[in-house]
Amino acid sequence: MRSGVLMTTRPGFNIAAALRAGRDRRPVAQEHMHFLGYGEEVAAHKRETYPSLDALAVLTDDDLRQYRKELPGGDECASRGSATRCRRYPAERRRSRRRR
Secondary structure (H helix, E strand, O other), X not given: OOOEEEEEOOHHHHHHHXXXXXXXXXXXXXXXXXXXXXXXXXXXXXXXXXXXXXXXXXXXXHHHHHHHHHOOOOEEOOOEOOOEEEEEOOHHHOOOOOOO
């Protein structure tokens, strides 16, 4: 993918999308589990890579609080749909974007 928005919905794909983010590639991730739901090793990868996402959607307010604690610096977005809450990461937070 050379440009556009890439929406991913699994931690492995979310991490890969964050690693492949670029000036013209805008990764947006959705989580279906709480932050530690896949274990500490995956959580460590999330801490490292998720700030490179353009946005992250989670299912509940409790999840949003947990992700806010683990990944500080994101802005809140308006709720969309019946259960999704999201965080938008400002450009200066999207560190380590690869320019491809």
